[in-house]
Every structure is written in structure tokens, then in C-alpha cells.
Amino acid sequence: MARILDGKVIAAAVKQDLAMEIAQLREKEVQPKLVVVLVGDDAASASYVRSKERMARELGLEAEVIKLSADVSESELMRQIELQNADDSVDAVLVQLPLPEHIDTDWVLMGVDPTKDVDGFHPQNIGRYAIGSPLVWPCTTAGILEILERANAPVAGQTAVVVGRSRIVGWPTAQLLLAHNATVVQCHRQTRNLAEFTRQADILVVAAGQAGLIRADDVKAGAVVIDVGINRVDGHLVGDVDFDSVVQKAGAITPVPGGVGPLTVAMLMKNTVRLARIRRLTKEDER
Amino acid sequence: MARILDGKVIAAAVKQDLAMEIAQLREKEVQPKLVVVLVGDDAASASYVRSKERMARELGLEAEVIKLSADVSESELMRQIELQNADDSVDAVLVQLPLPEHIDTDWVLMGVDPTKDVDGFHPQNIGRYAIGSPLVWPCTTAGILEILERANAPVAGQTAVVVGRSRIVGWPTAQLLLAHNATVVQCHRQTRNLAEFTRQADILVVAAGQAGLIRADDVKAGAVVIDVGINRVDGHLVGDVDFDSVVQKAGAITPVPGGVGPLTVAMLMKNTVRLARIRRLTKEDER
Incomplete structure (x- = not known):
């Protein structure tokens, strides 16, 4: 049974750290x-x-x-x-x-x-993805890293498979995982035999917008599965991952709702603080 | 025996097309x-x-x-x-x-x-990689696409593995292949079991700067192999691919020297013409 990566718990921890950091900045x-x-x-x-x-x-x-x-x-x-x-x-x-x-x-x-682009969507910021150092990463992408870090999931040297290549989630997330030294596979609608790739993933990020796209057979045992999908099925919110079957096989998994979602607003706050630090503090201040 | 993708022949064809296009522009x-x-x-x-x-x-x-x-x-x-x-x-x-x-x-x-960034290295241009439409792609990357196109090698839906993630070759080439709808695997120094990935490649681009990195065992039969490496070994220039063994197994391969190299300057010219068209011609002119 996979560990459930509870976005609300992780977001609460982020907020707690941030509140402290903001208090220090105000001093x-x-x-x-x-x-x-x-x-x-x-x-x-x-x-x-x-x-x-x-x-x-x-x-x-x-x-x-x-x-x-x-x-x-x-x-x-x-x-x-x-x-x-x-x-x-x-x-x-x-x-x-x-x-x-x-x-x-x-x-x-x-x-x-x-320098005030808190969403990380300005081409100048995206241009820095190439060197792995944008001022900030887009909020959802940053939230995914936060989840991986707080779950102590290693990234460097791992095989990370990202399904979906949207400008706001899939693509920047692939760049972030590459910047953190994962071997990155970018899959999308034109990928043939998607399961061949997803089965290789140590870290599987699914942001395709298609309910039930990923089932237990598509996942390697022990993988960390991050589900970014939000789909409404029969009046319920579900992700792109078939939670009930995948939870039996994965090593860790984010639920929908309550996984990546709760992190997004918290990461917006974290990005704001980061931009404030960069713009207002000298190297001296940061000591 | 693989088809040899002769960069000098392809560059000559690019130059012939360009000379004609430039003559038309001058008119x-x-x-x-x-x-x-x-x-x-x-x-x-x-x-x-x-x-x-x-x-x-x-x-x-x-x-x-x-x-x-x-x-x-x-x-x-x-x-x-x-x-x-x-x-x-x-x-x-x-x-x-x-x-x-x-x-x-x-x-x-x-x-x-x-708008005059002919190398495609300005962050604003890189920022457009995300949507697959920079004004121009960096010259070596553009040359790789030119080789694939003139060899009639399909890209969409193919598995493309890029070894190396430098800002000037590996990374932009991965983005270009993604923009052309390949499933893209980005490998680098921290990739474990490199051969596991390279063996899956329909298109294998090697830009690691390590002589003999890729041997016949590391390549799928019939793959298109693009060797961007330039290494000096015993006074000779060699690529990152062990040409003599891989040529027996691949479907097509670029030699070193005489593969990607000859394209680079030709693509600089092609990029210049493209920027001139974008900046100087109205939609009316382009009809």
C-alpha cells in the first residue's frame, strides 16, 4: 500500500515555515x-x-x-x-x-x-529553465518539487516520466526535474505505447487531464506517483490516475483532491517571498 | 549497413535553396x-x-x-x-x-x-521553446532537424533520446524534438544505465563530448543516429559514437567529421534569412 502524500499537511508545513520567514523579513x-x-x-x-x-x-x-x-x-x-x-x-x-x-x-x-513575475511565465524566466535557474518556477511545478522534497523522494539519477506538456504544468515540471538531475521522459498525446514509458518511472507526474489514464499496470512497483489531473466524473473530482488500483502498487501517491492542489496557493506565497528577497535584500542582508 | 547522412551534401542542398531565396528577397x-x-x-x-x-x-x-x-x-x-x-x-x-x-x-x-538573435540564445527566444515556436532554433539544433527532414526520417510519435543537456546543443535539441511531437528522453551525466534508454531510441542524438560513448550494443537496430560529438583521439577527429560498429546496426548515421558540423554555418545563414523575413516582410509581401 502506497504512502499517501497529503497535500494539505504539506501545505500547512510550507505555510508555517513561510510565516516565520515573513516575520523575519519584516524585522x-x-x-x-x-x-x-x-x-x-x-x-x-x-x-x-x-x-x-x-x-x-x-x-x-x-x-x-x-x-x-x-x-x-x-x-x-x-x-x-x-x-x-x-x-x-x-x-x-x-x-x-x-x-x-x-x-x-x-x-x-x-x-x-x-523580476516580479511570480507565476514564472515570462519568457525571460522560462529562458532560464535551460540553465535550471529561473527566479521562480511556476506554482504547480514548484509544489511538485515541494512534495518530493518533503517526502524525501530522491530526484537526481531517477527516471522521471512526465505525461502532458502544457506550458503551465507538464513542460515546466519536466524542466525542473531535469534541473534536479533526473533522467526525464516527456510524454504527450502523440506518444505511442504510453505504458512502456510510464512503467519505467521512478517518479511519475501525470498532467494530461484524462480521468483513469494511468492504472496499476502502467506503474512500476514502488514508484512515486504525482497526479496533477482534475477531472469531474459523475459529480466527483478525480485525477488522471486510477487511485484505487495504483495505491496498491505505487510507493507513494498524491490523492485528488487534496494532493498537488493545496500546494499551489502556498507556492504562490513562497514565490512572492523569494522575489522579495532577491529584489530587496543585498548579499549582506542575507547573511 | 546504415545509410550515411552526409552533412556536406545536405549543407550544399541547404545553400542552394538559400541562394535562391536570397535572390528572391533582393528582388x-x-x-x-x-x-x-x-x-x-x-x-x-x-x-x-x-x-x-x-x-x-x-x-x-x-x-x-x-x-x-x-x-x-x-x-x-x-x-x-x-x-x-x-x-x-x-x-x-x-x-x-x-x-x-x-x-x-x-x-x-x-x-x-x-528579434536579431540569430543564435537563438536570448532568454526571450529560449522562452518560446516552451510553445515550440522560437523565432529561430540554435544553429546546431536547427541543423539536426534539417538532416532529419532531408533524410525523410519521421519525428512525430518517435522515441527520441538526447544524450547531453548543454545549453547550446543538447537542451535545445530536446525541446525541438518535443516541439515536433517526438516522445523525448533527456539523458545526461547523472543518468544511470544510459544504454537502457539509448536502446529505446528511434532517433538518437549524442552530444556528450565523450569518444566511444555509444557502441552497437547501445543502439536499436534501424535507429537514426545523430552524432554531435567532436573529440580528438590520437590526432583524429571522432564523434561520441563508435562509428565502425554502430554503422552496422543503425538505419542511418551521421559521420564525424562531415555530419552535423557542415550544417552549422549553413543554418546560421538560414536563420539570418528567417529573421530578415520576419522583421522586414509584411504578410502582404509573403504572399
């Missing part, structure tokens, strides 16, 4: 600040933003939400982002996605100052 | 121009730069070499690059590496206008 008169730009009144987006605000305040981070109407022009949105870029008290700028259709998302994300 | 009054910035008087660098100049002129490209002394200051080097960035007649700027030790290479490469 040095550094008050980390996150700004979230929210366009329109999509209920799901608004709810995500509220949970970010709530956690920020809980940890002693300053958080500000800038609400813009759904019909805001691209140039006005850009102007608001540039104000945040220019504001020295702001450490991190997050543009809540999705944006309305009349707005060019890529262009807007490129408008965020790369 | 539209577009004269593509490459500027090479050469710092110091390293003999090898100077020789590479001469071969770039020679090929450019042969194809009808304008090429200019800016020579700076080995003790040039970082700010003066930057100023020279900025002049080229600002010069509308310049399509492509290449800073010949290596730079002297007192100069921060990463910082200098970031100073090249991303």
Missing part, C-alpha cells in the same frame, strides 16, 4: 507584497483570487487586488501592470487567467516585469 | 545582413568567423565583422551591440563565443535584440 523592514490583477467577474477566478488574498493575509504578506472590468482595453490593462512594475513596494505581480478573449494573453504576460 | 529589395562581433584574437574563433563571412558572401548575404580588442570593456562591447540593434539594415547579430573572462557572457547575450 528587516521588508514587507513582501503581492498584487493580483483580476479582469472581469468570472466566479471561479474571483474565488481563486479570494483564496490567495486570504492566505497572504494569514501569513503576513501584503496583498492587493486590482479589479478591472471585463471590457477593459488591452492598453489600460497594460498601464495598470506598468504601474505595479514601477511601484517599488510591489514584489510580485500576478495576472489572474483566463483573460477575456479580446486581450492577447501572451502579450500581457510579457508586460510583467520579469 | 523585393530586402538585403539580409548578418553582423558578427568578434572579441580578441583567438585563432579558432577568427577562423570560424572567416568561414561565416565566406559563406555569407557566397550566398548573397551581406556580412560585417566588428573586431574588438581582447581588453574591450563590457560597456563598450554592449555599446557596439546596441548600435547593431538600432541599425535597421542589420537583421542578425552574432556574438562569437567564447568571450574573454572579464566579460559576463550571459549579460552580453541578453543585450542582443531578441
